[in-house]
Amino acid sequence: MKRIKTDILVIGAGSGGLSVAAGASQMGAKVVLLEGHKMGGDCLNYGCVPSKALIASGKAAFGQSHAAAYGVADVAPQVDYAAAKDHVHGVIAQIEPVDSQERFEGFGVEVIREFGHFISDKEVQAGDTIITARRIVIATGSSPLVPPIEGIDTVPYLTNESLWELRERPEHLLIIGGGPIGMEMAQAHVRLGSKVTVIEGAKALGKDDPEMAKVVLENLRAEGIEIAEEAKAERIENVDGLVTVRTEDGRSFTGSHLLVAVGRKSNVGNLKLDAAGIETTRTGIKVDAAMKTSNRRVYAIGDVAGGLQFTHVAGYHAGVIIRSMLFGLPSKAKTSHIPWATYTDPELAQVGLTEALAKEEHGSKLEVVRFHYEHNDRAIAERKTRGLIKVMVVKGRPVGASIAGYQAGELINLWALVLANNLKMSQVAAMVAPYPTIGEVNKRAAGAYFSPRLFESDLVKRVVGLVQRFIP
Structure with missing residues (x-):
């Protein structure tokens, strides 16, 4: 030894x-x-990296079939699912040397x-x-957590570890679990030509702000994904090579493949x-x-x-x-400044307290400001106007931010910085953002906080009036 x-x-x-x-x-x-x-662990080999690579393949296919709004003819994408998986493994291989x-x-x-x-x-x-x-x-x-659902051992099922070796596109993919992994893979596969049904025992994207989750789920359903909520899987059956998931409330869903994505x-x-x-x-x-x-x-x-x-x-x-x-220095971890994102289209991102948690913790001291993407000029130019940002503010300092929309995962970085350094809304408002950018959404949210204080204040109007009258 x-x-x-x-x-x-x-x-x-x-x-x-x-x-x-x-x-x-x-x-x-x-x-x-x-x-x-x-x-490299799970992230490189089975999680973040391969999932984002497959999402990119789905985005490319979706762009071909939804180009008319930009003056480019729609075409039916010719999807090669095996080649998309080659792309996934190519991305992993490119990053592997770092790890x-x-x-x-x-x-x-x-x-x-x-x-x-x-x-x-x-x-x-x-x-x-x-x-x-x-x-x-x-x-x-x-x-991956595989729940003890009756019959699950009688069918072939995929997890985020085995999905990347699948070379044939699923005709109809059933996904048990409506969290971030389940919803990301649902959208990627429907864009690559599969029929997709998500079976969620509670609420899809249930850990996120409901107002924000609704924005994402409406879009996913519009793309053709069936999302069954409050549908707790009770039994799984293999009949003639197909997988049937039966739920406690009597519903049943049949597909060609099953992905289990209920947690870790x-x-x-x-x-x-x-x-x-x-x-x-x-x-x-x-x-x-x-x-x-x-x-x-x-x-x-x-x-x-x-x-x-x-x-x-x-x-x-x-x-x-x-x-x-x-x-040998004291050092403690905290979670109040930790952001997270779900890479659906539109994206969903959060840092700090959600509106519900902020109300519970701060009560009447809380102010919630919103700004919608439809008022952002770059979002209009990109035809990406679905979404909004919501910032929870207490005594001039943000305690949380929620974003649903285009590039939400990028936009949340600013608010993570703000929370990590205990910055004020006035400091965000002082930032100058280049025009036109999606990033202006963040500055406009800060502006939405100050607008009523400046434009709806009788005191401000009186001061301005006096200055105009008496200062030459």
């Missing part, structure tokens, strides 16, 4: 683990990185391509190697956490605000920590714990 001693041991080479390994090693720490599967073993070994990281498990509070075994570490970081991510589960099962005295919760590993587990030597970051499950959150967690591990 080989033995290694190191400053930092990172378990998992996804977004969070790679960020820790790269940062710590380049700042002088001795780092060992364990990965028993693919470098490769060779690159991290170039940073000085010792990379061991084995899964690891704890054998004591400071030791992890990976294959025939035992690593003793001063600090250990668990960054093992999450996997933290990857903790093979870590033998008990050996290290590490506690878990229903959603993952129990951590404090500094991302430390019940074992003071061990941190857990990203999806496995059971909080917000986004790639950028894992990267953020990495920065939090590097400050603590390398410099």
